[in-house]
Amino acid sequence: MTDKKKLTLKDIGKALNLSVSTVSRALKAHPDIAQETIDLVKKYAEDHHYVPNLLAINFRKNRTFNIGLIVPELVHHFFSTVISGAISEANKQGYNILVSQSNDILRDEEKASRAMLNSSVDGLLISISNETTTGEHLKEFLEEGKAVVQFDKVSELLQTPMVVVDDFNGAYNAVNHLVEQGYQRIAHIRGRVDVKNACDRYEGYKKALEDAGLPMMDHLVKPCISITEEEGYQFAKEMMEGPNPPDAIFCITDVVAFGAMKYLKEKAISIPEEVGLVGFSNWMVSRVMSPQLTTVNQHGFQMGVEAAKLLLEMIKNQDILHQETKILKTELIVRASSKRRE
Amino acid sequence: MTDKKKLTLKDIGKALNLSVSTVSRALKAHPDIAQETIDLVKKYAEDHHYVPNLLAINFRKNRTFNIGLIVPELVHHFFSTVISGAISEANKQGYNILVSQSNDILRDEEKASRAMLNSSVDGLLISISNETTTGEHLKEFLEEGKAVVQFDKVSELLQTPMVVVDDFNGAYNAVNHLVEQGYQRIAHIRGRVDVKNACDRYEGYKKALEDAGLPMMDHLVKPCISITEEEGYQFAKEMMEGPNPPDAIFCITDVVAFGAMKYLKEKAISIPEEVGLVGFSNWMVSRVMSPQLTTVNQHGFQMGVEAAKLLLEMIKNQDILHQETKILKTELIVRASSKRRE
DNA sequence: CAAATTATCGCAACCGTTTGCACAATCCAT
């Protein structure tokens, strides 16, 4: 802990017999300052490893060059990918990222956002929890004039720009692919009815059936609550053992599809011959299952980049009113679990 | 952007006809201040939603209540689990966490650490990149009197406390388990020779063979460079197609084991009957493969918690000299890929 | 009852940087 005292403008001024203000201006080559002085000061600063005290600057300018990021879950392939993209873009622009998670609990989300709000962050990137509705804690950000951008899991009740995946078309294409493979009774293990992504995917599913002239059958749509492997297993079981079972299942997410796959394998129901399976998100697990799972890739990294770009744009141009919603295209990745035709 | 001006101590003082210093002290119930005054000020502050300006406080006190965290890769089950633990503990103690990644590139790690160093962070948690050796950029932290704690991927050249997994015993137990299952020619697809974890696991592997009275065979040890599925596939192929092939493979990591499994399945070599397979890390993929993969669980969350605890302890007690290394126990998780006996 | 405490509170410096403004010196044109 040598703790060598850091050099300040005052120190430089004293050494060079200049005032603090002159030194300050010289360092940023202010036109008022003589070139000679500028060179002199810059050289001295360089030689003595002057580093400006960010704390003082931030205090003065009332900003931190930090942005906050809150996700429901950190240990999650998609979200960590988004975070990775956001960090990459933020760092490129000279910002650091503070990360927190809500565990899909509203109280935790509030705590995290308040912890960040108090002057430690210039703006917020957030993917809201399942429990978040009105988002009073986010309004506090807006009231303080701080930028907020939502991504992935968003609420339209909050008037902020957002970056989302085209869930509707992602689902539409996935289901349409099943149709093209000749599946007729396509089931959907969907997500929560109060979560926008889940609803959009459901709508995409419905539309694809409709366009294909296939009937919507209520007993072939099952809603998950916690989006787990167990739910996938259970719903697959219910449907397969019930009347008029499906010949394909489109799942809200890869993990749920894995649960369904587990059931099918236990019962020796062949995939994709007897039952086709499609997931969503393209997590690493989808490649590891056997058969490998057809899924919808979400470009999480790009989402992080876009969200950070948008937020930083807002931070830097306080005046401009931003209200855009960026919709990222998805990509169907066809693998063995749904390919029964050549 | 209503931007309502934030209430300051001065405002409260003016309203209550008190000096700024009295208000400041009253809010923290300083003994010099009359109880009446304290109540009065506190009530006023509460009613008018006074929130202290953290930027000013931090500037004055020269600290930020932020800690930095750098990992090689964010999109990584184990590391994101560690981060999750660190965030949980840090938040509990009133700290936020700034996250960055090095992508296992030294230059990126340096950039990230320098970006955090400049007064935006009180301490650093780091898992170093494969390229990091002397770690000059980390010494800069220590020189400024800022705490550093290493975790998981560490270097003993850096004189800092660290939190690591007991790689040696983890590997020992894994290999010993294979021995107990009756495997005789146990191969090891290991990690880089310049990475400590990889070496410790290798030593554990060697010791287990030795204790079992089994011969070490050089052609059954293959070193990965980038720790990928492809390497697992390739090395499994080489060994299986070579002379005196193994009847079990212990892999440095689950992903590598997956590559090996892929090869074995392609060649219809039965797992675990003909060849047993064990991974390391207990990523989600290990449960999803079929057969499910025996692996070594690392308690990443706990590692994050312990690392954060250690760092915060150091930050709060600058005086005490910390130099401990915390070694976390591992846990063998036996699944189908290695179980050929009842 | 004077002196010594004690209880309350305010003054002012300070943290390091930024920035509006004043001021002195130099310069050019009239």
Add this chain to the structure above:
DNA sequence: ATGGATTGTGCAAACGGTTGCGATAATTTG
């Protein structure tokens, strides 16, 4: 020579708290 513009620099306030110390009034003590 004189007035006005230009150039280069310093003064001082400001950002919002914290804190050592001194001032004052109230209380206690001998």
